[in-house]
Amino acid sequence: MLLYENEQSGNCYKVRLVLAYLGVDYERRQLEVNDRSNRREVLGHLNPALRVPTLVLDDGRALPESNAIIWYLAQDTALVPSDPFVHAQMLQWMFFEQYDHEPAIAVVRYMRHISGRPEDFADRLPELERKGYAVLDAMEGHLADRVYFVGDGLTLADVALYAYTHVAPEGGFSLDAYPAIRRWLARVADQPGHVPIDA
């Protein structure tokens, strides 16, 4: 398998993390996140949204969208609950991650830590920070009496939410007021086969 990706992207890290948990070998091809001028040339025939990650299977079929990719890779493993309602709850948190979490927490990290021009985003940061802390509040409340996001074990909901939460401080978010999130981050990092984002 060939993974079009970027090494700093949490969305791409989700895929690398699941492949590491599952012990699957694959090839990596890096795409720039600041200079996107070659995106249509490289990804145009593979992903209408021109984004990474995009996974290309050995038979040439391509699959975009981080959370769809990890669902495909892990569908028959313990990372995807067998109970249909718990499976739906896992998807609930994966949609929450893409709709509420990534557009605030990942975007602030990009602006402050990756873009190289944080001053260009100064007027957008306060609103995105407010949204980011609202997301962390929702996660903290949910995790207060839980070990993982859904069911009894680690699932793709944890993988999807771990990817940008554990690097939220790079965007300036403080996790000091979030003890349940910090305990859960340590628990995910302690999984057999876990790899860091910069591996």
Add this chain to the structure above:
Amino acid sequence: MLLYENEQSGNCYKVRLVLAYLGVDYERRQLEVNDRSNRREVLGHLNPALRVPTLVLDDGRALPESNAIIWYLAQDTALVPSDPFVHAQMLQWMFFEQYDHEPAIAVVRYMRHISGRPEDFADRLPELERKGYAVLDAMEGHLADRVYFVGDGLTLADVALYAYTHVAPEGGFSLDAYPAIRRWLARVADQPGHVPIDA
């Protein structure tokens, strides 16, 4: 089942549409989208994101996130492909819908058509319109040689993308340059059991 929803919301319409296709009876409870002051009181114990739609099953379990809800309702029907790769492609378009489509096309419709104060959003509209047309371009290219978004029949990918695309003109988006999208919209509206958004 009890559906907390709003009658103008495309995200809620997805759930009503799937329930109509499946012929399932349910109860509806309306929540305001402009005045959200009662959200924590009504939804706090059901949905950490405090959003509609939230579905409550007869046994009291609650499920938020429109695309997770319709996945749960339709999992064993023809609306969800049995082939794992096509299932993953369906999820790909559902994540695209929540990450790219809804935050542009639904948000512009809200600002112009629902908020009652479009002038408050004047500075944000040009960028969101640009993103909305990029989404329509991606959909048009994909649909050019296809009948439905994935596989051979109507799936939840079509339901998810239909919800806000068919009312995109309420936000000022013109579909004149998108003949494949218009043919696909007519095809979805022609499904047995289909109901309009204002039913």
